[in-house]
Amino acid sequence: MSGHSLVFELTSDLIRRVSVTPDDAGCQAVLAARLATAGFQIEQLRYGEVDNLWATHGRGRPVFVLLGHTDVVPSGPPEAWTSPPFEPAIRDGRLYGRGAADMKSGVAAMVVAAEDFVRRHPDHTGTLAILVTSDEEGRSIDGVRRVVEEFRRRGQPIDFCLVGEPSSQRALGDLIRVGRRGSLSGHLVVRGVQGHVAYPEKARNPIHAAAPALAELAATRWDEGDADFPPTSFQISNLSAGTGAGNVIPGALTVLFNFRFGTASSAAGLRARVEECLQRHGLDFVLDWDLSGEPFLTPPGSLRDAVEAAVQACCARRPEASTGGGTSDGRFIAPLGAEVVELGPVNASIHQVDEHIDLAELEALPVLYGEVIARCLEKHRP
The missing domain is CATH 3.40.630.10 (Zn peptidases)
Structure with missing residues (x-):
């Protein structure tokens, strides 16, 4: 045979x-x-x-x-x-x-x-x-x-x-x-204060607070790549918030994102740049990282x-x-x-x-x- x-x-x-x-x-x-x-x-x-x-x-x-x-x-x-x-x-x-x-x-x-x-x-x-x-x-x-x-x-x-x-x-x-390429994922929770949409002064909307920071991260040119790898890619894969009701400001926003990166950037450097951005925008957040491979x-x-x-x-x-x-x-x-x-x-x-x-x-x-x-x-x- x-x-x-x-x-x-x-x-x-x-x-x-x-x-x-x-x-x-x-x-x-x-x-x-x-x-x-x-x-x-x-x-x-x-x-x-x-x-x-x-x-x-x-x-x-x-x-x-x-x-x-x-x-x-x-x-x-x-x-x-x-x-x-x-x-x-x-x-x-x-x-x-x-x-x-x-x-x-x-x-x-x-x-x-x-x-x-x-x-x-x-x-x-x-x-x-x-x-x-x-x-x-x-x-x-x-x-x-x-x-x-x-x-x-x-x-x-x-x-x-x-x-x-x-x-x-x-x-x-x-x-x-x-x-x-390496793969670095982030699980971000931006904390706000839940409240009624008719009384925004009594709440803090985490979606509104996070939007400028997320827009900045999405627009960032992280590196130029090199002869062997393309430039680093940043992608937001999931956004979730809210109770399902249309009249409730959510108390938290969860964001899942991922970097695919070559040797022009390091995982430590990418983490530091993201955290600096979130802090500069004054967000109350918790961020967990998962490096699945260099x-x-x-x-x-x-x-x-x-x-x-x-x-x-x-x-x-x-x-x-x-x-x-x-x-x-x-x-x-x-x-x-x-x-x-x-x-x-x-x-x-x-x-x-x-x-x-x-x-x-x-x-x-x-x-x-x-x-x-x-x-x-x-x-x-x-």
Whole structure:
């Protein structure tokens, strides 16, 4: 049986499992059984409701990690789908189902590629590892973030990390992520005094008080970006206040906002500038911050060279290197000193109704990942 049919069957098996974050729904048990049969050492790390799988083959440096997740976002109303979201279906040369692109195909391709590599290179240099979590689409607290804390405690190094997130834009390998912006969120509560709208002198409207400050924050040019990252983005995502009655001045206003920032700004600097603005406007406020990840960048080097060469060899194209998009679990791996690159299928349908992956692209994925593994591990053979 070919590796291509193996990746199709494994992807389909994973799609059938309703692994809405953080529920793994048995996906990792399937992966662990296969990898154990291939000679991998299996460790299951469960924190809270989250399953994490750490599978390794070989020993020593370099340590090459394939990183993915088995959890998916909710499907939404099943009736909105052309076929049931958790039943794989083939139409027009595509495989449909929740997770088909993000990222059960990537996880399946990584496992098939790893199986094939250790079969052909049983005495390969270094360590080949697979790390899979069920907490990427959710809070990302007990997934890779928590695993990395354990790795720090153990002194577990990682040299190279290939993340199987759907990075491609129009064709497999046309774009790779070589870094990601940091993400800093704020939960702001502006306190006022509740009262009757007919007696504003007896109340203090937090919406009116906050509006000038929020307008200033929204209009601020935080930085100019740099050669690797665009300028910092500030977005207000939620505003809420009031009792539901039209004749009551609210006692508090809640504002949720987010920064996406590169290396031209720091999280500490952004926090200080926001708090200075709020204080200067005389607001009575409480502000809680959540830094979900610092920006990271993998410069040209061994992993980028290997990925670019593999894409050229397997896909006959030169990939564009980008730091755009949202965040990924690579943000937790990079601080370990690892080179991190994201390479995966086309992302046009992710998180959407009728999510899908092109069948030819699915079949090419394990070959592409296998080429990257070989270029990183075999080139370091003494």
